[in-house]
Amino acid sequence: MRALFIGGTGIISSACSEWLVERGHEVIHLNRGTSRPAPPGVRTVVCDVRAGGALPSELQGERFDAVADFIAFTAEDIERDLAWFRGRTRQFVFISSASVYQKPPSDWLIREDTPLANPYWEYSRNKIACEQRLQRAFREEAFPATIVRPSLTYSDWLIPLCINSWSRPWTIIDRMRRGKPVIVPGDGTSLWTVTHNTDFARGFGPLLGNEAAVGHAFHITSDEALTWNQLYRQAAHAAGVEAKLVPMPSDLIAALDGKELGSLLGDKSHSTVFDLSKLRRFVPDYRPRVPWREGVARCIRWFEADPSRQLVDSEADARWDAMIAQYSKAWPAGVLPGI
Secondary structure, eight states, X not given: OEEEEXXXXXXXXXXXXXXXXXXXXXXXXXEOSOSSOOOTTOEEEEOOGGGOSSOOGGGTTOOBSEEEESSOOSHHHHHHHHHHHTTTBSXXXXXXXXXXXXXXXXXXXXXXXXXXXXXXXXXXXXXXXXHHHHHXXXXXXXXXXXXXXXXXXXXXXXXXXXXXXXXSTHHHHHHHHTTOOEEEETTSOSEEOEEEHHHHHHHHGGGTTOGGXXXXXXXXXXXXXXXXXHHHHHXXXXXXSOOOEEEEOHHHHHHHOGGGIXXXXXXXXXXXXXXXXXXXXXXXXXXXXXXXXXXXHHHHHHHHTOGGGOOOOHHHHHHHHHHHHHHHHHOGGGSOTTO
């Protein structure tokens, strides 16, 4: 199979690239060539896809079994993809997001036919618009679109705890090891699903080149649902400490830290449990292999292997201190004793 990935070196796409290469498939990356190096055996065509224009000349005469766009975020991005790949691929895969599902949810179990609506997060509304454009292209011109919706997917170099620094994810572990309290959304008992990128690749890879998957949408996640309290405590255990958790109302977190509005109220503050039965009809042997307890331990080992990776976001650290101090004055009972 010949697969072209737009992007290719991100958290999700790097694992998918490795999965395909390990199985002898041809993988081409189309990106700026400025991020992480591609896995051995991957061909890279350098191009800033956001600059517009025509498909790079190196790819003009080529055809693909599958094209996957990992970095399309707006309907304009999809229009570019339609222009570039009509008649050039047997399948086009759009990487959407599980945050497109209805918020707040009307049912505890999320299926692919759960309504799409997110009034809190523009990112999710843009992904919905992308999906709608592709669905119209599939209906009106038989464009071979498949939609894939990852939820919170992480790698060995990302610690995906809810209130953390995404640019410097070691910050939360550093904070725990210094005995400082950490914020959890709500009362910490809402269920959440995190997925290791290698598990995502195990579900994604077999969908590529599968003509039966054209016209369908799938979410690909772990089948392990844990509370935020469990996610934080297992991370602390892997770091060799006990977590000091401060449960804080999600809308208050968003009010005190505007950066969290969409990601929290539009996604992570709601219980999220996924029905994987549709994916398993198409990929019968899909079984996630990396539980959170093991995955977060791998993350910590990765950071510990090189002290230069252990960067701390001092601005975020100070912001959380201020938020906890404000909350403790207004609601002392909401902060654990001794904090």
